Amino acid sequence: MTGDRVNLSETYTELLVAVKQRIRAAQYEALRAVNRELVMLYWDIGKMIVTRQQGETWGKSVVEQLAKDLQAEFQGVSGFSARNIWRMRDFYLTYHLNTKLSPMVAEIGWSHNLAIMERCKDDLEREFYLRNILEVV
Template sequence: MDIQNSDYQSFFGEVKTKIREAQYKALKAVNKELIQLYWDLGKMIVERQMQFGWGKSIIENLSKDLQKEFPNENGFGRSNLEYMKRFYLEYQADTISQPMVGKIGWTHNVIIMQKCKTVEERRFYMIHAKKFGWTKNVLIHQIERKAFEMYLTNQTNFDQLLPENYAHQAHLAVKDNYSFDFLDLADEHSERELEEGFSRRNITKI
């Protein structure tokens, strides 16, 4: 049998698509669990500080102990624990934003907390980061070019013109600098390709 014939190639394409879909679903599930973990840790830190009157030193101590216990994990540094605490404090009363935070990567959440001043601005970037699968560098670029302000004044057309296939950048967006190597995900579209997509279609690069 000639396994290079068109029928086989079509079959192989279907199999590859099925595998990619399963990997993407797995990655989204991992990201959701990671965000939930960080939310829970932030909540626990806040509650224990209130309960026992612990100061900032508890985060330093906790970071050192967690890194000893989980030496292969990258997320338990002091600064990241500080972000977990802030993450919980920022969104504990915001029931609208809470479902959104688990749909984007942790680094995206940190960037949005750092750079966005209002609730409305944060929600805007959460929605669009998920919709278009922005990597963290693209997200930073959009914020620095004031995409939210331009959107409010109808000065941008990226939402209407960005090609749908770039929505599949989402697996890049949630990978960030966390290692999900066990999912063996390939980056089929690079961030450079995403940037080139803006230029080719004359899309406003906000």
């Protein structure tokens, strides 16, 4: 009876470790999916702003109003400040013509994208940092 209990205990411990590893892996993948979707949302908003600005004579006041309306509609959700909406526009403009870099930006978080976009001077430098981050992730 004691031998069975030891075997059960060892087997249970192995099961527990395996289940915890699987849960952590699922949590990590869920977080990556959420981050990817958020970056793509910001890309799409940036694209919508650029498209409208090219077709119409929009000034800063439109983005300011959009920020106010989005913040009112999505209370408690951060990310829709006028400053961040301008960043979304810049994000789209920075990467939309670069077929090599645009898929890479979807794989890293928004804060990393902002840091790279704002600090790097050219696409070659951006590619270097994007690749380095993707190696870690």
